[in-house]
Amino acid sequence: xxxxxxxxxxxxxxxxxxxxxxxxxxxxxxxxxxxxxxxxxxxxxxxxxxxxxxxxxxxxxxxxxxxxxxxxxxxxxxxxxxxxxxxxxxxxxxxxxxxxxxxxxxxxxxxxxxxxxxxxxxxxxxxxxxxxxxxxxxxxxxxxxxxxxxxxxxxxxxxxxxxxxxxxxxxxxxxxxxxxxxxxxxxxxxxxxxxxxxxxxxxxxxxxxxxxxxxxxxxxxxxxxxxxxxxxxxxxxxxxxxxxxxxxxxxxxxxxxxxxxxxxxxxxxxxxxxxxxxxxxxxxxxxxxxxxxxxxxxxxxxxxxxxxxxxxxxxxxxxxxxxxxxxxxxxxxxxxxxxxxxxxxxxxxxxxxxxxxxxxxxxxxxxxxxxxxxxxxxxxxx
Amino acid sequence: xxxxxxxxxxxxxxxxxxxxxxxxxxxxxxxxxxxxxxxxxxxxxxxxxxxxxxxxxxxxxxxxxxxxxxxxxxxxxxxxxxxxxxxxxxxxxxxxxxxxxxxxxxxxxxxxxxxxxxxxxxxxxxxxxxxxxxxxxxxxxxxxxxxxxxxxxxxxxxxxxxxxxxxxxxxxxxxxxxxxxxxxxxxxxxxxxxxxxxxxxxxxxxxxxxxxxxxxxxxxxxxxxxxxxxxxxxxxxxxxxxxxxxxxxxxxxxxxxxxxxxxxxxxxxxxxxxxxxxxxxxxxxxxxxxxxx
Numbered sequence: 001x002x003x004x005x006x007x008x009x010x011x012x013x014x015x016x017x018x019x020x021x022x023x024x025x026x027x028x029x030x031x032x033x034x035x036x037x038x039x040x041x042x043x044x045x046x047x048x049x050x051x052x053x054x055x056x057x058x059x060x061x062x063x064x065x066x067x068x069x070x071x072x073x074x075x076x077x078x079x080x081x082x083x084x085x086x087x088x089x090x091x092x093x094x095x096x097x098x099x100x101x102x103x104x105x106x107x108x109x110x111x112x113x114x115x116x117x118x119x120x121x122x123x124x125x126x127x128x129x130x131x132x133x134x135x136x137x138x139x140x141x142x143x144x145x146x147x148x149x150x151x152x153x154x155x156x157x158x159x160x161x162x163x164x165x166x167x168x169x170x171x172x173x174x175x176x177x178x179x180x181x182x183x184x185x186x187x188x189x190x191x192x193x194x195x196x197x198x199x200x201x202x203x204x205x206x207x208x209x210x211x212x213x214x215x216x217x218x219x220x221x222x223x224x225x226x227x228x229x230x231x232x233x234x235x236x237x238x239x240x241x242x243x244x245x246x247x248x249x250x251x252x253x254x255x256x257x258x259x260x261x262x263x264x265x266x267x268x269x270x271x272x273x274x275x276x277x278x279x280x281x282x283x284x285x286x287x288x289x290x291x292x293x294x295x296x297x298x299x300x301x302x303x304x305x306x307x308x309x310x311x312x313x314x315x316x317x318x319x320x321x322x323x324x325x326x327x328x329x330x331x332x333x334x335x336x337x338x339x340x341x342x343x344x345x346x347x348x349x350x351x352x353x354x355x356x357x358x359x360x361x362x363x364x365x366x367x368x369x370x371x372x373x374x375x376x377x378x379x380x381x382x
Numbered sequence: 383x384x385x386x387x388x389x390x391x392x393x394x395x396x397x398x399x400x401x402x403x404x405x406x407x408x409x410x411x412x413x414x415x416x417x418x419x420x421x422x423x424x425x426x427x428x429x430x431x432x433x434x435x436x437x438x439x440x441x442x443x444x445x446x447x448x449x450x451x452x453x454x455x456x457x458x459x460x461x462x463x464x465x466x467x468x469x470x471x472x473x474x475x476x477x478x479x480x481x482x483x484x485x486x487x488x489x490x491x492x493x494x495x496x497x498x499x500x501x502x503x504x505x506x507x508x509x510x511x512x513x514x515x516x517x518x519x520x521x522x523x524x525x526x527x528x529x530x531x532x533x534x535x536x537x538x539x540x541x542x543x544x545x546x547x548x549x550x551x552x553x554x555x556x557x558x559x560x561x562x563x564x565x566x567x568x569x570x571x572x573x574x575x576x577x578x579x580x581x582x583x584x585x586x587x588x589x590x591x592x593x594x595x596x597x598x599x600x601x602x603x604x605x606x607x608x609x610x611x612x613x614x615x616x617x618x619x620x621x622x623x624x625x626x627x628x629x630x631x632x633x634x635x636x637x638x639x640x641x642x643x644x645x646x647x648x649x650x651x652x653x654x655x656x657x658x659x660x661x662x663x664x665x666x667x668x669x670x671x672x673x674x675x
Contacts, residue, residue: 033498034490034493034498035498035600036598036600038493038497038498038499039498039499039500041498042497042498042499169645196639196643196644197644197645197647198644199604199647199648200604201600201601201603201604201605202604203397203590203593203594203596203604203605204390204393204394204397204593204594206386206390206393206394206636207387207390207391207394207635207636207637207639207640207644208639208644210383210386210387210390210640211383211387211639211640211644213383214383226500227500227596227598230500230502230595230596231594231595231596234595238511238512238519238521239386239512239519240512240514240519255499255500258502259500259502259595259596260595261502261504261505262505262510
């Protein structure tokens, strides 16, 4: 009972503060903080917290401070829908970031679209995410843009002519990444020796790897998330497969050096962000992140960090009325024109189309950086 | 490639069998499908990881610690959850559902304590590289898993056949009530079985996470699904069945990948399983209306 009373007092205090000054801008973050995708979600939350702290410390947005409302969507579609409803209708946030996985985004984004709430994906790289409608934004560079560049680089440097393919076929993200690899391989005339699959939670990949090895490819194309990607690298090297491995976004994280310690060399990845990218903004981001969280950031933290800054840049051009419905529309209208140079480099939006070719949401317009791993670091390939 | 796939199949099959041994033991004696076995498996992996990382113990000591800690967790599950349900004569589905709750609690606790990140044992805890002979590769962990699976199975089988505790266990498996009338301490045996089954699950957790190089809170979940298939195939509650069922699933999966295609892996493995159950509905070693320990 005492808890109830203090909760009511606390509620009265916060609502009082909001009505007098409108000093708080509520921003929703739906991230997978538990479940199988939790390691991405945690990095994403950290990225948002760091950005919010920095923006608020620098005086906020035209005097208003950003308040993050972070909810755990567990990396599951059903939960993402619940969390979106809570953030949009109950917490009445101005914009929702997330959810973490493309799977969940396809399920939850239509709710934001229907309620005219801007929604901003920072880690959804599957095709069609922004086809939902004009309230859907993302700064995650799609794999359709990244993978062809990665392949071009490795063909140029290593003379790769034929590849074996291994991918997770029970996940929208790794499947979509596979589809993009297939398209890029075809466009660039690279032969595929064999295509193998695995499922989430598998512990053994040696059957597939042995089969791939027997087809004698020049490199292995791998579309996996970290939990499987690490063991795959280790088991490949244990089987004596020392070929270059070309990865998608899912295994582009410094964590791979830990998970595949001793077996992490010669992994080629393309991504909008690299820990080795030597710009001032990126260096500051990495230092601040390490100071606050005690670990190295990854691509997902960097994209979350940039995303909040992009929205903040848009909000600075908008005069908020305090009417949440109007403010959401105003933010949506301001977002497409934002340009920003963040941890991931220069950024702007490009118009995406829906399935019938009509304009829909907005994708990222950004150049990827191709890196190869060596001795526990990413080396940028020029 | 064929010889390498044989080795792959043998080690994967042993992985499944190792997990299924404790799982089937608890069913054979207590008559409970313990859906917390996957979580206990995870507890063992984390216990050993902490022992290796924090206390810098060698891997054999970490295995002993994992054995004891997950055994104690199994004992606690029996005392706190299964035993009260037995006393109240709960219908047989109720303990199974209760163990789902236990699994969720253990998974969340692990995530709260250690975070959701995938972790791994530091390199060098076991010899990392693989032994190569004539183009074939096998790792120390794989040899360890295969050997330990066989050793544990032999010990369990001999223990059940030859020792008085084993005889008592088989009597309990036949009918707890009749065993109690004959003066056997049924509750005590249930406790011992819960400890041993969970302890074996914990050891399996350590070995399999060394094998896969991955320790994470939900690591027991996919294994649990395979484990259920294995013990159904082997005959619920049968120790030999767990080994043969595990090896069967391992071989079916690996050879489905090798000769049919990896997208068809689960379809082939579980299709075969279904066919076998059509012919032998009680599983390979199961007998109708009878539980065996």
